[in-house]
Amino acid sequence: MQMYNAQLSPYSGRCRIAIYAKGLDVELLPISDDAVKAELAALTPMHKVPTLIDGDHVIPESDVICEYFEEKGEGAPLLPADPVARAQIRLLARIGEIYVMEPMGDLFDQIDPRTRDKNLVARAMGEVVEGMGWLDTYLDGSAYALGDTLSFADCALVPILFFFERLGPMFGEEKPLKPFVNVESYYRAMYDDTHCARALAEMDVALKQFMGI
Numbered sequence: 001m002q003m004y005n006a007q008l009s010p011y012s013g014r015c016r017i018a019i020y021a022k023g024l025d026v027e028l029l030p031i032s033d034d035a036v037k038a039e040l041a042a043l044t045p046m047h048k049v050p051t052l053i054d055g056d057h058v059i060p061e062s063d064v065i066c067e068y069f070e071e072k073g074e075g076a077p078l079l080p081a082d083p084v085a086r087a088q089i090r091l092l093a094r095i096g097e098i099y100v101m102e103p104m105g106d107l108f109d110q111i112d113p114r115t116r117d118k119n120l121v122a123r124a125m126g127e128v129v130e131g132m133g134w135l136d137t138y139l140d141g142s143a144y145a146l147g148d149t150l151s152f153a154d155c156a157l158v159p160i161l162f163f164f165e166r167l168g169p170m171f172g173e174e175k176p177l178k179p180f181v182n183v184e185s186y187y188r189a190m191y192d193d194t195h196c197a198r199a200l201a202e203m204d205v206a207l208k209q210f211m212g213i
């Protein structure tokens with residue numbers, strides 16, 4: 001398999017954690033390369049990363065890719081058998097993706113204070129904080145998002161929380177995780193997981209490159 005990838009993309013990071021945890025043989029194709037980017041655009045009108053290639057199949061969307069990995073049945077399972085636990089994992093991932101990451105995406109264009117739209121920032125921040133509150137409620141203090149093993153929820157949440165923590169100081173919030181006690185202790189513990197720590201280190205390098213530091 002091959003996957004069109006950006007090291008800084010939280011959606012690509014989600015799939016990389018799944019790939020590392022499952023020990024899958026997936027070649028990562030960097031869209032920082034213009035030729036690779038053009039290749040991706042020719043394969044799917046969505047031309048977003050991540051996009052997975054498996055033989056003749058072109059599979060965009062991080063959630064769909066993770067589910068595809070699971071259903072192929074290779075490597076460690078990232079969804080338990082119990083339907084209630086599966087629902088809980090998917091709920092946590094969805095809160096992160098829809099209610100935290102989506103509004104947080106609007107903040108990337110607002111990093112420069114000179115060109116910042118204050119109303120847009122206030123609206124997006126309000127939504128992000130509301131979503132973070134929901135996460136804080138649903139995380140139950142387990143070692144991982146649910147229970148004591150890595151799941152799809154961790155794959156989704158860890159890259160999102162990386163951005164939440166790193167973007168805070170750019171908007172005047174030095175310790176953005178502090179009000180979210182459950183989320184903060186969960187996120188800190190994820191650095192002890194080899195696969196999450198690997199993706200976090202990759203995102204750290206990519207963010208420094210992006211910021212020119």
Ligand SMILES: N[C@@H](CCC(=O)N[C@@H](CS)C(=O)NCC(=O)O)C(=O)O
Nearest residue numbers: 009010011047048049050061062063
């Ligand atoms: N819902 C998608 C979001 C993917 C996405 O927005 N990727 C961004 C990078 S973080 C991208 O490829 N943007 C390029 C574009 O939209 O053309 C997923 O879960 O994979």
